[in-house]
Amino acid sequence: DTIQSCESLIYCQGKLLDTVQKARVFDDSKTFVDMIQRNPANVTLANFENLMDSTDDHPTDEEVTQFVTDNFVSEGELEDWSPADYKNNPKFLKKIEDIVVRDFARTLVSIWPSLARKVKPEVTDNPDRHSLIPVPNGFMVPGGRFKELYYWDSYWIIKGLLLSEMTDTARGMLENFLSLVQRFGFVPNGSRIYYLNRSQPPLLSLMAGLYVEATKDVDWLEKNIDTLESELKWWLNNRVIDIERDGVKYTLAHYASESGTPRPESYYEDIRTCAVYGEEEKENCYQNLKSGAESGWDFSSRWIFDPKGGTNSNLTHVEAKRVIPVDLNSYLCKAFKQLSVFYELLGDADKAIQWLEKSSSWQKSIELVLYDRTDGIWYDYDSALQQPRKLFFPSNFAPLWAGSYDVSLSDEYGSRAARYFTDTGIMDYTGGIPTSLDQSGEQWDYPNAWPPLQEIVVLGLKQTGNEEAAKIAETFARRWVDANIRGYNSDKVMFEKYDAVHSGQYGGGGEYTVQSGFGWSNGVALSLINNFYVEGDNKSSKARRR
Numbered sequence: 001d002t003i004q005s006c007e008s009l010i011y012c013q014g015k016l017l018d019t020v021q022k023a024r025v026f027d028d029s030k031t032f033v034d035m036i037q038r039n040p041a042n043v044t045l046a047n048f049e050n051l052m053d054s055t056d057d058h059p060t061d062e063e064v065t066q067f068v069t070d071n072f073v074s075e076g077e078l079e080d081w082s083p084a085d086y087k088n089n090p091k092f093l094k095k096i097e098d099i100v101v102r103d104f105a106r107t108l109v110s111i112w113p114s115l116a117r118k119v120k121p122e123v124t125d126n127p128d129r130h131s132l133i134p135v136p137n138g139f140m141v142p143g144g145r146f147k148e149l150y151y152w153d154s155y156w157i158i159k160g161l162l163l164s165e166m167t168d169t170a171r172g173m174l175e176n177f178l179s180l181v182q183r184f185g186f187v188p189n190g191s192r193i194y195y196l197n198r199s200q201p202p203l204l205s206l207m208a209g210l211y212v213e214a215t216k217d218v219d220w221l222e223k224n225i226d227t228l229e230s231e232l233k234w235w236l237n238n239r240v241i242d243i244e245r246d247g248v249k250y251t252l253a254h255y256a257s258e259s260g261t262p263r264p265e266s267y268y269e270d271i272r273t274c275a276v277y278g279e280e281e282k283e284n285c286y287q288n289l290k291s292g293a294e295s296g297w298d299f300s301s302r303w304i305f306d307p308k309g310g311t312n313s314n315l316t317h318v319e320a321k322r323v324i325p326v327d328l329n330s331y332l333c334k335a336f337k338q339l340s341v342f343y344e345l346l347g348d349a350d351k352a353i354q355w356l357e358k359s360s361s362w363q364k365s366i367e368l369v370l371y372d373r374t375d376g377i378w379y380d381y382d383s384a385l386q387q388p389r390k391l392f393f394p395s396n397f398a399p400l401w402a403g404s405y406d407v408s409l410s411d412e413y414g415s416r417a418a419r420y421f422t423d424t425g426i427m428d429y430t431g432g433i434p435t436s437l438d439q440s441g442e443q444w445d446y447p448n449a450w451p452p453l454q455e456i457v458v459l460g461l462k463q464t465g466n467e468e469a470a471k472i473a474e475t476f477a478r479r480w481v482d483a484n485i486r487g488y489n490s491d492k493v494m495f496e497k498y499d500a501v502h503s504g505q506y507g508g509g510g511e512y513t514v515q516s517g518f519g520w521s522n523g524v525a526l527s528l529i530n531n532f533y534v535e536g537d538n539k540s541s542k543a544r545r546r
């Protein structure tokens with residue numbers, strides 16, 4: 001049984017949340033739902049009822065602000081934590097020939113302790129006073145307003161931790177996710193109860209793959225394989241859809257939250273976005289916003305539809321559920337294969353075959369529904385109009401990253417993808433690969449360049465072994481590292497996203513101001529440095545640095 005909703009009348013739904021968020025007590029809607037109650041929840045609710053009674057149900061914004069001050073505090077559920085396995089000079093740094101890049105990598109490693117947190121015992125003792133979901137082990141947060149554990153961010157955080165030889169911290173984070181699966185049946189978007197009605201890109205088994213590869217810890221795998229499997233089954237049971245292309249039926253996955261209420265952490269924004277609709281359509285509008293958030297791309301023209309199936313509209317027309325996303329299906333295909341590898345390691349041949357077959361059937365559907373042979377790339381599929389969305393997104397390259405295509409033809413696939421990359425004009429962007437070519441003002445669009453998407457395209461192209469693809473990969477890995485260094489030198493922080501046009505400048509748009517820290521930025525930079533700047537792979541790095 002899975003719990004996919006949050007019942008809290010303070011943090012998730014109800015009059016109190018509605019009143020506080022509509023009063024705009026804080027500029028950022030997330031601030032309120034992250035607050036701690038001074039009293040048990042029943043006292044907070046009784047105090048709120050008194051406020052409503054004494055104001056004839058119409059408190060002024062000042063009265064609401066006073067109510068929040070009297071009943072909530074901002075800080076105190078997480079403590080800074082010193083990971084015992086932190087080292088400031090992990091071995092891989094020595095292998096980096098370029099001194100500037102080596103120093104930068106050392107700086108990235110030195111940021112880990114500032115992102116390390118542990119949940120205080122008070123949260124476990126008084127769960128009703130907090131929106132934070134307690135997890136047993138210390139972990140890395142993304143940074144800034146993102147003060148909790150995030151699902152897909154952690155894939156790249158764990159990559160960086162493993163390069164930094166922080167295997168205990170990586171294992172602790174994995175076990176946090178496993179404990180969430182055991183409690184809720186799936187991994188929520190993040191470790192807050194208001195994230196309980198959606199997940200995020202399914203990368204848990206792949207994180208476990210990174211850990212097992214680095215440590216060869218098969219005993220750990222044996223203990224946790226059932227939970228890893230149950231997470232993937234959750235996706236198969238809850239996020240799969242039958243679609244039709246050219247008269248043939250296929251089964252693939254989509255992002256699809258069932259919850260038809262505003263996101264509590266963006267309550268005011270969602271109410272405004274869906275205001276044009278009547279009650280029933282509103283529910284659909286909220287479900288689609290939450291499904292967009294489940295994709296990790298919140299928000300993007302990728303989920304926006306005009307009546308003709310184009311993107312010429314706005315957030316009110318986010319229809320994430322109708323999209324069959326290239327990246328989601330590639331992650332799942334790779335995860336199924338990963339599970340098969342795990343079962344082989346554990347000596348369970350039947351299960352190994354079962355998951356390999358699942359991966360192969362997924363791969364076939366990806367090829368037949370999403371691949372465009374003429375353009376040499378994969379496209380998202382619009383299940384409503386039964387047609388591909390032929391738009392540039394870095395996620396189009398995800399099958400190369402995930403190996404979810406016929407890898408015996410990798411040179412051909414790589415060559416075609418390289419041609420697509422240059423034909424779409426992406427070579428012009430010196431600050432990184434843009435998220436789309438649509439300047440919608442949303443944060444997962446042009447001109448923003450996001451760290452995980454850089455890794456997916458760059459490693460995807462590199463892994464094909466095709467010469468042209470490998471050249472593009474190297475160019476963009478170096479451009480990315482240069483942009484990160486430039487940004488760090490001027491602002492002394494790592495940002496969550498950058499600007500593809502102006503190298504090193506931070507990105508913008510969307511519903512909150514740019515955040516720094518930053519978990520996945522550090523992980524991706526370390527991963528690309530490890531792939532492109534370490535000894536043997538790095539003959540003339542100084543000459544090529546721009």
Ligand SMILES: OC[C@H]1O[C@H](O[C@H]2O[C@H](CO)[C@@H](O)[C@H](O)[C@H]2O)[C@H](O)[C@@H](O)[C@@H]1O
Nearest residue numbers: 142146150153189265266293296297298
């Ligand atoms: O508060 C708005 C949204 O914030 C998160 O999304 C963004 O930050 C996450 C953490 O770095 C990242 O995983 C996500 O891709 C970003 O778009 C949160 O995950 C959303 O659910 C939330 O609505």
